[in-house]
Amino acid sequence: MEHLLKMNKVRDKVIERVINKIKSRSDVGYKKYGVTLQDDDQSLETWLTHIQEELMDAVNYIEKAKLVLCDEIEECMLKRVELISEEEFNKNISNIEHYDETEL
Numbered sequence: 001m002e003h004l005l006k007m008n009k010v011r012d013k014v015i016e017r018v019i020n021k022i023k024s025r026s027d028v029g030y031k032k033y034g035v036t037l038q039d040d041d042q043s044l045e046t047w048l049t050h051i052q053e054e055l056m057d058a059v060n061y062i063e064k065a066k067l068v069l070c071d072e073i074e075e076c077m078l079k080r081v082e083l084i085s086e087e088e089f090n091k092n093i094s095n096i097e098h099y100d101e102t103e104l
Helices: 002-008 013-033 044-095
Strands: none
Touching: none
């Protein structure tokens, strides 16, 4: 029994998170379809179609994530340019000599 407890202990927190997500996803699937993967007897063609559809969805999600990343990078760069421009402006303003009009 102790051996079984050691087998269930995960030493890597990342792997533990993935395992928990898989278990959670399995629960969602069971609630939705009322059957476990083990007991689901669909044809090989059906399973391959499921895989194909999931992979097409994944490609769409990757493309969307790339667009979001590009937008976020662009936004950060614009903020950086604004900050640098503001710092340069402030530096230049502080270098301008102030003249007293009465001295002219």
